[in-house]
Amino acid sequence: AGDVEKLSLQATFPQFAGMEQKFGSLIWGGWMRRWDTHLAVGAPPATPTERWSLFVTLKDGLSSLIQSLQKQIKDVTVQTGQPVVRVSPRENQYEIVLSGKKLLVDAVAVTTDATMAAEFVQPWDERLSRQLFSIPYVSTATVSLGFRRKDLSHPLKGFGYVVPRAERKTILAVTWSSSKFDGRATASEVLIRSFVGGAHQEEVVDLPDDQLMDAVSKECGSVLGISGEPTASCVYKWRKANPQYNVGHLSLIAEIEKASAKHPGFFLAGAAYKGVGIPDCVQQGWETSEKMIRFLKASL
Template identity: 25%
Template sequence: LSAGAKLRVFREPWVKTPPPADGNESVHAFLARRFGVGIADAFADSIVSGVFAGDAKALTMRGAFPRATDAEAAAGSVIKGMKSGGKPGKLISFRGGMQTLVDRMAGDLGSSIRFNSEVTAIEPHENGVTVRVNGESIEASDVLLATPPGKTAALIAPIDQESARDLRTIRSARVAVIVTGFREEQVRTPVDGFGFLVPRREKMRILGSLWTSSIYPGSAPEGRVLFRTMMGGMHDPKALTLPGRALLPIALRELNDVMGIDGDPEFIKVYKHDPGIPQYEAGHEEIVKRVASRIGPRVSMIGNGVDGVSVAKLLELYERGLSFQPQAGTRAGVAG
């Protein structure tokens, strides 16, 4: 960064240029307006890649990072608003991994969960909703769809074709995660932080790498380090067409360029997430509102295609009472 770009950051509290009235300002445009083009060019890509694997010039700031837009609206400055907004959140997990949360929720729901059961149709009627699953009909008072936008579109198409078309316009970033484990002495760079994200101008195929064993102590055996390296996303969709054995050497080579690693990993896992991460691009908020108003009140939506891609955000929605509550008895939830 140039000295001018760094100094421009300190002017942010005095920037008076208002955001566009339509609320569809991109992440890149927001950072350029508040902090300067130099900061936007240097950091917008890596920030967006790290969370959404998306395009910083397509995702809206309001949809992707609402805390920042709320801070500006409340204090007239992102810096001032963030300072007065309380302590920032932190990354946490369970000793047994995120599967602990899934197992606990499944235990609470008990026998009401039906695994490997394909829902072929939902049919709202005057007295409730009929759910067609595995050739069987289940009657419910209402249905909560916790499915990706594309699957939700397929289920609601018989109810409202226009809503289905709207949902199909929500794009998703397909992501591959290459998990590798090494002995501590193999890694020449100290692994004592969060990890790193890669802006596109670096011309690398990996989006970044999280130092999982540093973020979550206990996630790797003593004397070992664990990396989660991401590839694909909106800028490199072809990566997901490659088999895992082809992705691995690319990820290892570029990880080595940054970290300085001697030898081969002791542990390897490659995961592909398809459809991946929904993209909150211009018009997303309006789409969700339109669809919700058309298909309700007996059918509603939740999930990362609606509001928030993090587990924390989904738990927040749960606390608001928007998620499936088995004690209601006649509610049905569809996930997958």
């Protein structure tokens, strides 16, 4: 979804930069990493005929991750459906204003997008606010379509495809969800998810859902040989929800960390800073919680 002319390799895929520096090429580096991994577990690398996948998900959907977390945490109050209106420093604490009540806390972690975080800190740290506002975002949408398997001439062997920008299509990429993950469709059906929008065509996200589904259905149909109409459809729009790690992002984050450190007990985490993927965000969650615990213990 980003502009490859602007994105920072060091910030988006640091492992690729490391592989190129160590092995001289991404292809050779990728093979060597696979070889090292299989040597570590005592098995040879998979041959080209063996099926293996880098893609994993949760059987019951990603929401089950949060549901499981809520069940496991103890002695914690979880408040949902409570919009935060304001976060303000109050002597050695922070006041959190919700819709209808106030909380006074010893430490706070803001894990919203950077734009919302910028709005929270603007009244009491203009410089930090400007730094947070400077992290760019783009809008994207996903269009999921279900089809009868018999209506496709394509076997859907693999995971999907990406569409070169030069093709001037609505779709950026397509994932064959029912091929990529188990349990996404019955044996007689297929589920296809398309990605649209991004840095070069954000305006597509503003199209009405029916127009978006029609455009995606036609483009998928021409590539995959689809003869029937969708049996199911769903559109999710993510407006200004995809942070862009442009060149200079790592330096910007270093400045943001330096500025936020001037406010003891205030922490920032989330997709805008050190990784947009779920594993990166989970890692940030662990690290931020540990920082908060150390801060609170030191304050006793």
